[in-house]
Amino acid sequence: xxxxxxxxxxxxxFQNPPVIISTASVAGSREGEGxxxxxxxxxxxxxxxxENTWEKAEKQMMMDAMKKALQxxxxxxxxxxxxLAGDLLNQIISAGFSARSxxxxxxxxxxxxxxxYEGLALGAMLIDGGFAERVLIATSSHxxxxxxxxxxxxELGLQRPMTAQWTVTGAGAALLAREGSGPxxxxxxxxxxxxxxxxxxxxxxxxxxxxxxxxxTCHLQDTGRKPDYYDLIITGDLGVFGKxxxxxxxxxxGYEIRDRFADCxxxxxxxxxxxxxxxxxxxxxxxxxxGYLMEQLRTGMYKRFIGIGTGVxxxxxxxxxxxxxxxxxxxxxIEMRQGG
Amino acid sequence: xxxxxxxxxxxxxxxxxxxxMDLTSYKFSPAHVLVTFVSAxxxxxxxxxxxxxxxxxxxxATVPLSGFGHLLAQGTISGVKQNGLLGAFSGGVTAxxxxxxxxxxxxxxxxxxxxPRS
Amino acid sequence: MSDxxxxxxxxxxxxxxxxxxxxPKPRVWCxxxxxxxxxxxxxxxxxxxxxxxxxxxxxxxxxxxxxxxxLVFLAAFLTGVGVYDEVSxxxxxxGIVPITGFANSMVSSALEYRAEGLVFGVGSRLFTIAxxxxxxxxxxxxxxxIFYYFFT
Numbered sequence: 001x002x003x004x005x006x007x008x009x010x011x012x013x014f015q016n017p018p019v020i021i022s023t024a025s026v027a028g029s030r031e032g033e034g035x036x037x038x039x040x041x042x043x044x045x046x047x048x049x050x051e052n053t054w055e056k057a058e059k060q061m062m063m064d065a066m067k068k069a070l071q072x073x074x075x076x077x078x079x080x081x082x083x084l085a086g087d088l089l090n091q092i093i094s095a096g097f098s099a100r101s102x103x104x105x106x107x108x109x110x111x112x113x114x115x116x117y118e119g120l121a122l123g124a125m126l127i128d129g130g131f132a133e134r135v136l137i138a139t140s141s142h143x144x145x146x147x148x149x150x151x152x153x154x155e156l157g158l159q160r161p162m163t164a165q166w167t168v169t170g171a172g173a174a175l176l177a178r179e180g181s182g183p184x185x186x187x188x189x190x191x192x193x194x195x196x197x198x199x200x201x202x203x204x205x206x207x208x209x210x211x212x213x214x215x216x217t218c219h220l221q222d223t224g225r226k227p228d229y230y231d232l233i234i235t236g237d238l239g240v241f242g243k244x245x246x247x248x249x250x251x252x253x254g255y256e257i258r259d260r261f262a263d264c265x266x267x268x269x270x271x272x273x274x275x276x277x278x279x280x281x282x283x284x285x286x287x288x289x290x291g292y293l294m295e296q297l298r299t300g301m302y303k304r305f306i307g308i309g310t311g312v313x314x315x316x317x318x319x320x321x322x323x324x325x326x327x328x329x330x331x332x333x334i335e336m337r338q339g340g
Numbered sequence: 341x342x343x344x345x346x347x348x349x350x351x352x353x354x355x356x357x358x359x360x361m362d363l364t365s366y367k368f369s370p371a372h373v374l375v376t377f378v379s380a381x382x383x384x385x386x387x388x389x390x391x392x393x394x395x396x397x398x399x400x401a402t403v404p405l406s407g408f409g410h411l412l413a414q415g416t417i418s419g420v421k422q423n424g425l426l427g428a429f430s431g432g433v434t435a436x437x438x439x440x441x442x443x444x445x446x447x448x449x450x451x452x453x454x455x456p457r458s
Numbered sequence: 459m460s461d462x463x464x465x466x467x468x469x470x471x472x473x474x475x476x477x478x479x480x481x482p483k484p485r486v487w488c489x490x491x492x493x494x495x496x497x498x499x500x501x502x503x504x505x506x507x508x509x510x511x512x513x514x515x516x517x518x519x520x521x522x523x524x525x526x527x528x529l530v531f532l533a534a535f536l537t538g539v540g541v542y543d544e545v546s547x548x549x550x551x552x553g554i555v556p557i558t559g560f561a562n563s564m565v566s567s568a569l570e571y572r573a574e575g576l577v578f579g580v581g582s583r584l585f586t587i588a589x590x591x592x593x594x595x596x597x598x599x600x601x602x603x604i605f606y607y608f609f610t
Contacts, residue, residue, distance in 0.1 A: 405560055
């Protein structure tokens with residue numbers, strides 16, 4: 001028995017494609033100074049955001065993004081059926097604590113840096129499945145909270161290798177609805193966890209690239225589409241080197257995506273910002289998708305793109321115990337329809 | 341002349357640390373570098389090979405963490421000379437007491453005084 | 459390993475080769491140069507402080523201890539104001555290996571965990587990196603003493 005809305009091995013398609021009726025993005029100062037700075041709704045210059053800890057600041061940014069998304073759609077939180085959110089901190093506290101303040105029925109997600117796309121895929125399923133009229137999706141990350149949890153204190157003097165990435169400080173929120181105007185989600189391809197034996201936590205791009213390449217290939221096979229069906233194929237946070245790797249791996253699978261391939265982590269900073277391989281974190285794909293990519297759809301730059309949220313499913317514990325790093329990638333197809 | 345050697349020897353010891361970080365596996369973190377230097381300093385000192393370096397370079401040999409290992413090892417050895425076996429337990433930390441206490445006290449005070457920035 | 463059922467060791471090796479082609483190599487010569495300059499300068503500063511204390515009448519060991527304490531104080535202060543991490547970011551091991559790097563490792567983690575309180579935050583985090591250093595240093599020195607006791 002094959003599920004009626006499933007296509008091929010890993011792809012689902014939506015009978016009545018859910019609409020992204022509004023999105024909002026809140027970003028930190030480094031992101032604001034980057035090339036995409038203008039596409040974010042709000043730039044927060046103080047890393048503490050007026051709070052006494054960075055964790056509270058991150059939660060506040062996530063709240064801001066969600067409130068802004070509701071405000072743009074002229075809706076109240078009571079109008080939302082479910083909130084799907086996640087972040088990078090232990091036990092996803094940014095999401096849990098935001099949900100405490102929002103009091104919308106809440107499902108917590110953890111997909112590391114792929115969480116935004118995991119949320120978009122699940123939110124679209126809830127709506128097309130008839131379980132919800134509107135779903136609010138949010139993710140966040142914060143450079144300082146992530147650094148101290150996953151790596152070292154920020155004041156510890158360290159040299160970062162060229163493959164290291166910079167965790168984006170930012171939060172993105174998207175409001176999905178059964179009907180309304182805006183871009184629609186037509187397909188989602190759920191990724192498999194893949195581990196090609198990369199163990200260096202300072203080289204997450206190499207750990208994630210195989211999973212991203214696998215999801216892209218699988219999506220194209222499941223749908224029978226060619227890469228040029230999309231105006232843009234964009235991964236979440238592979239960084240400069242991970243992007244090259246993914247491109248090469250997809251080529252080995254028989255698809256050439258070079259001319260339309262981008263990565264949120266590469267786009268968000270410019271080369272002079274000392275971020276080495278690029279941005280990472282839940283906030284990376286979230287602010288780029290909710291800010292920059294939505295604007296590109298609105299202005300007609302792109303008609304249709306496939307975004308692949310990428311994540312590494314490691315923990316400081318697994319790294320110290322010498323485990324290799326499993327990666328994952330979830331793809332979502334977003335398109336602007338005529339008169340939409 | 342002692343300033344010249346302090347600079348050159350101190351710099352050279354740090355270069356060894358840099359090579360350890362760059363040329364070994366990613367698993368060899370800065371914490372591993374520090375631990376290696378302390379232990380290596382103590383062992384080299386035990387063979388009497390570190391003291392000549394201190395005589396030549398002064399702070400160039402005592403300021404790197406290998407100098408801390410040297411201090412601990414020499415403290416233990418003179419403890420053993422004075423108090424026998426018990427000295428092996430007391431000598432090292434006694435010799436390093438100033439450094440350890442300074443690090444703990446100043447570290448504690450700094451943590452109370454400052455707020456981390458990014 | 460159960461992982462190997464999905465992806466073979468051969469596939470992993472092949473992938474590691476592709477990664478090595480694309481991944482940049484560390485700029486070893488540049489790093490060596492910077493480590494030498496920064497580490498050398500810190501030791502040179504130490505030598506000035508050492509000479510200062512010796513001229514004030516302290517003996518060699520006392521002067522060396524006072525120098526360590528002074529450098530630790532400076533490093534703790536510079537870490538607090540957010541400067542020391544830049545020193546090590548530039549100088550690599552040149553900033554990590556001197557005793558100032560040891561102080562930086564203590565202060566940086568204690569500072570950042572201030573929000574978790576004075577006991578489990580500052581109190582325990584002071585020793586995140588300093589703890590292993592003290593453990594290894596003390597155990598090695600103790601072994602040296604035991605060896606010395608029995609074999610000389």
